[in-house]
Amino acid sequence: MEFALLHPDPDDPNWLRPVPPSAALAQHLHPIEREIQERRRHSLQLTESFEPFMDISAQGPPLTHAITVLEGVNRINAALDHATTECRTEVLTVQPGGGRNEDQLSKPLERGLSVVHRGVRIRTLYQHTARHSPSTLAYAERIAGDNVEIRTLEELIERLIVFDRTVAFIPAQDDRQVALELRHPGLVEYLVKVFEQLWTRAAPLLEEVKYDPMPQGISGVQRSIAQLLVEGHVDDSIARRLGMNVRTCRAHVAKLSATLGSSSRAQLGYLIARSGILDRNT
The missing domain is CATH 1.20.5 (Single alpha-helices involved in coiled-coils or other helix-helix interfaces)
Structure with a gap:
């Protein structure tokens, strides 16, 4: 049935x-x-x-994701490790902030040595404050070679890493828990041009930074702080932009105030403008 x-x-x-x-x-x-x-x-x-x-x-090569959001330190590190493995010619990095301790530099050192041994060129930008960091100087000594160049600049943009001028990584949040992986040729090329502009203005790490003489014994760092003060930045903001801790920044402000004879923050701004120190280039 x-x-x-x-x-x-x-x-x-x-x-x-x-x-x-x-x-x-x-x-x-x-x-x-x-x-x-x-x-x-x-x-x-x-x-x-x-x-x-x-x-x-069929008319062109397959497209890749122009922008990929990477959430979490593990995923960010995995993407960086993958890009490091694929890298064949050049790595460009911008590392703002002051000196880093050995733990913070261990992973970059591992990645750096892995590409240097393959003949990849590395160019890194730090801020001037990194010159006073023993761990940063030790890192530079360990990774030193014909294919490695490190320079410093007083102010830098946010963190940036570019591999082979084809993929770039930038932070998407201040806490650096989210990053963007950029593969759009136009975006990557723009960031490379920004890096090159900063690179031409930077000084080699192992060479002394030369400043034009300042009046009244004011240092180049203090002049930079004076510039940011008259622009209205507070101590936290100035410290972050110049890659130093807030205590060091306040010590420089105090020295600047004493040099110019200021008794208040408001008066300091007036005395900075009158002193003419901002009319000079550093």
């Missing part, structure tokens, strides 16, 4: 009549064959619909 090989006798409901197996089989196969034909017809329609798009995609 399940295979339709028997069906009730129309003349006597107490009897079942046999059905030829070929007829029963045809009865089962007919709806299946009809469904197969429908699916074949649908597959041909899909192929015809997608054919113009296939032609477009």
Whole structure:
């Protein structure tokens, strides 16, 4: 009965009549064959619909994600490790802030040595305050080589890492728990140009930074702080921009105040403007 090989006798409901197996089989196969034909017809329609798009995609190389959001330190480090492994020619890095301790430099040192041993060139920008960091100087000594250059600048943009001028990484949040992986050629090229502009203004790490002489014994760092003070920046902001801790920044402000004879923050701004120290280039 399940295979339709028997069906009730129309003349006597107490009897079942046999059905030829070929007829029963045809009865089962007919709806299946009809469904197969429908699916074949649908597959041909899909192929015809997608054919113009296939032609477009064949005209150039496959596209990659222009911007990828990396959330969490583990995912960020995994992406950096992958880019480091694939790197073949050059790494450009901008590392703002002051000196870093050995733990913070261990992972960059590992990545740096892995690419240097493959003949990859590395150029790194730190801030001037890193010159006074023993751990940073020790890192520079360990990674030193013909393919490694390190320079410093008073102020830098946020952190930036570029591999082979094809992929760049920048932070997306101040806490650096989220980063952006950039692969759009236009974006990467723009960031490379920013790096090159900073690089030409920076001084080699192992060479003395030369400042034009300042009046009244004011240092180049104090002049930079004076510039930010008259622009309205508070101590925290100045320290962050110059890559120093707040205590050091306040010590420089105090020395600047004493040198110019200021008794208040408001008066200091007036005396800075009158002194003419901001009219000089450093």
